[in-house]
Amino acid sequence: MPGTLYLIPNTLGDTEALSHVIPEHVQALTASLGYFVAENAKTARAFLKLVNTQHPLARPLQEIRIDELNVNTPAQALAALLEPLQAGQDAGLLSEAGVPAVADPGADLVRLAHQHGIPVRPLVGPSSLLLSVMASGLNGQSFAFNGYLPTDAAARAKRLKELEARSRQDKQTQLFIETPYRNAAMLDALLASCAGNTLICVATDISLPSESIRTQSSAQWKAQLAAGKTPDFHKKPTVFLLLAQ
Incomplete structure (x- = not known):
């Protein structure tokens, strides 16, 4: 069975009050994942470090795979981003700020996930x-x-x-x-x-x-x-x- 693509909200810029805008269960699920597709890898790592202060990551940050998907990503590269999910691994789609796939290049990956029968779960967070x-x-x-x-x-x-x-x-x-x-x-x-x-x-x-x-x-x-x-x-x-x- 394929893994699930979780759409993970990021803060809108306030790194001092994570729990005010990102629900606890979203933080906990994020901490459990080992693969992310993110608009910016550096921003994603900063977010994961912030999550780690509240919910310890399931594996060291350097062992977590983060692939980038942004406006410069060619359409033909999207399929490779889904390969871990097709192999059964869960993944998180993470925007630089706010919710992914809304005013965000992640929408193309979500559409492709649907085409491949990969479950997509949006998580609650700030838009x-x-x-x-x-x-x-x-x-x-x-x-x-x-x-x-x-x-x-x-x-x-x-x-x-x-x-x-x-x-x-x-x-x-x-x-x-x-x-x-x-x-x-x-x-x-x-x-x-x-x-x-x-x-x-x-x-x-x-x-x-x-x-x-x-x-x-x-x-x-x-x-x-x-x-x-x-x-x-x-x-x-x-x-x-x-x-x-």
């Missing part, structure tokens, strides 16, 4: 996208994640107009993210593109001590920035949400 929807006060009945928007200013403005129009038509919350050092540029683009009554949420450092989540209209954001009150989100992971009225 910045879901947590931001929960805390935004925007429509949680209908929402869509749009990943990264174009970096070109004109293309980005066009895309924001399209998302606002879709949000207005379908009453649907639109989510997207940005490279952290471009957060200010994204907020400026949002305010320049959206109507004054469109609601915008800026959710930064979710689940960390520095967490900040604020929802207000585009007009209110403009007034805040004009008063010199810029969100403290430079180089910090941030989720942007909008809901057109």
Whole structure:
């Protein structure tokens, strides 16, 4: 029988409070595994060291196999990552932050696992996208994640107009993210593109001590920035949400 592919959540950056965001049973299961597929091996080892402080690893860290799966992994290399599972070994799929296979290259491996009849078990943990929807006060009945928007200013403005129009038509919350050092540029683009009554949420450092989540209209954001009150989100992971009225 094949092994099970466990989808293991990582923290969203707070390495001091593992038990606050990763359930005990998830930590214990993680500690029992000897094979991981991770977006980044260095990050995965750091996470396993953190788990080891609460639940001793079943084998020394240097004996645990960690294969990488990231945006540069060719599609033809995925099958080899599943070979230990096809031989009966359990494995963990681990993202750099949050839950694997959501805004994460691990989704392709999960799909292939299903095709090969390998059981897939998602484990409970923090998702910045879901947590931001929960805390935004925007429509949680209908929402869509749009990943990264174009970096070109004109293309980005066009895309924001399209998302606002879709949000207005379908009453649907639109989510997207940005490279952290471009957060200010994204907020400026949002305010320049959206109507004054469109609601915008800026959710930064979710689940960390520095967490900040604020929802207000585009007009209110403009007034805040004009008063010199810029969100403290430079180089910090941030989720942007909008809901057109």
